[in-house]
Amino acid sequence: MQAEVRHDWSLAEVNALFELPFNDLLFKAQTVHRQHFDPNEVQVSTLLSIKTGACPEDCKYCPQSARYDTDLEKEKLMEVEAVLEKARIAKKNGSTRFCMGAAWRNPKDRDMPYIIKMIKGVKELNLESCMTLGMLTREQSMALKEAGLDYYNHNLDTSPEYYGDIITTRTYKDRLDTLENVRAAGMKVCSGGIVGMGEKANDRSGLLLNLANLPEQPDSVPINMLVKVEGTPMADLEDFDHFEFVRTIAVARIMMPKSHVRLSAGRTEMNEQMQALCFFAGANSIFYGEKLLTTENPEANQDMELFAKLGINPEKRQGYSDEVVEAVAMEAVVENSQPSMFYEAS
16 A cells, blocks of 8 residues: 555654654655655755855854854855856766755845746756745746746755744744745745754654645655854754664655655765665655755765665656766766766855
8 A cells, every 4th residue: 555645744643653663664664665766766966056155044054144154255146157057067967956056035136037047048958947045925936937947945944843943034934935935836845954953853753744744745855964064053063863864864755755855965974874774764866966055065976886886876857868877877986087076166
């Protein structure tokens, strides 16, 4: 019997999943995963910071906030052609989705023409397009949809109960309103959160509960492990337990059986064995490239080497030939091969 998509999860039910014996939880997650996905395929995306730093928000985890001294070099919105060149490189290296992020509270009207040109240019390359630009109005959401944007990312970050300890410059409802605007416009929703921010177990359950109980579950669910950046209020938190992270992936897979669950920020702190457990637990999407906006990510050839060890293949998209995928994989295993550079460090 296939796992049904539910929107009526209770906190007690979610906590019960987290409390299962580890082997039982992973078996249940893998069983659900195989009902809806090829267990040996992982969707590959590239994420580019198109506007870096000077964000007015006070998210305590974020090095791009103007409120914290993180020695981050601030950059204006990239030129359209510079963004499209990065997209061409990403496609050449095997990515099927190109994600663009700007450190804004919300896009201004003056920015929209450039954003729309970026979207149209990425679509002409036969790449899926995704953006994360902060809060959106209904009108902005419609404009992005009309330009051809496939996905919009806007994370809930944590539970409603813990949210005020992390962010005070926008509310949980603000985030939910943006997700509603995105879905109403006809775009796919990418929404997840961050663990390891000092939250309690109930908060991790609450995050997944609020994602799964949305009117439509997110098409893509990024699960991030906090990257501690010096200068942010969370720089000195204790390291997050890796088994608890794998449990979070597994519970997300069980609760959102048809969503792509993305293994996102924090992978540089994970060894190959931990990442393999995450894939077994139901993660089937990654960001591919040396940077996630401003934080480190495993080198592209390291990912392909791990894929080869596990017998995993990048998920294909129409217009991608077997030769492209095979060439990327072969490059990864050539001795002394150089990592593919998707974009320069911000």
